[in-house]
Amino acid sequence: QKGRKVDNDVIHRATPVPDRIILTWAGDPATTAAVTWRTDRSVAAGVAEIAQAEDGPLFVKKAKPVQAQTELLDAEPGAAHSHSVRFTGLQPDTQYVYRVGDGANWSDWNQFRTAASGPAPLEFVYVGDAQNDLYSLWSRLIRAGYSEAPRARFILHAGDLVNRGTMDYEW
Numbered sequence: 001q002k003g004r005k006v007d008n009d010v011i012h013r014a015t016p017v018p019d020r021i022i023l024t025w026a027g028d029p030a031t032t033a034a035v036t037w038r039t040d041r042s043v044a045a046g047v048a049e050i051a052q053a054e055d056g057p058l059f060v061k062k063a064k065p066v067q068a069q070t071e072l073l074d075a076e077p078g079a080a081h082s083h084s085v086r087f088t089g090l091q092p093d094t095q096y097v098y099r100v101g102d103g104a105n106w107s108d109w110n111q112f113r114t115a116a117s118g119p120a121p122l123e124f125v126y127v128g129d130a131q132n133d134l135y136s137l138w139s140r141l142i143r144a145g146y147s148e149a150p151r152a153r154f155i156l157h158a159g160d161l162v163n164r165g166t167m168d169y170e171w
Helices: 058-062 135-146
Strands: 019-024 033-039 047-052 064-067 069-073 082-086 097-100 110-115 126-130 154-156
Touching: 019 110, 019 154, 033 058, 047 058, 064 082, 082 097, 126 135
Parallel strands: 126 154
Antiparallel strands: 019 033, 033 082, 047 064, 047 097, 069 082, 097 110
């Protein structure tokens, strides 16, 4: 409805379902990956599952659990838990699938490919200063990036992410 006030504290509050899932690497990108996510405080311990990707759904039976490190995230609109996992011993230039959760509440399965062990072509998207008009303007940039570089392996963001870092809903 026009003129209706949005309660950012409510719509951005953490729940038991993982959100704000971010994949990066921790060390050699050919053999490691790292993922973080957020839940509410009812999730005392997080876990990730990882397997080599394959055609079809049978990888699910081969997924290995990795226990997360869980820390209190004290921010507005209320305290939450931040979970992090490091995947190590991965094979270079190999596609993996992973999901995060607590054993009952899970994210979707996501995919990534480790880097090659030596020099190899690599595409990525470089963006910066996204702090304003994320939904209406910056989303166009991301769609254009994927259109121009559909095989991009990651997005590198430089510049300001938000206007007020202490305002959780801006993240």
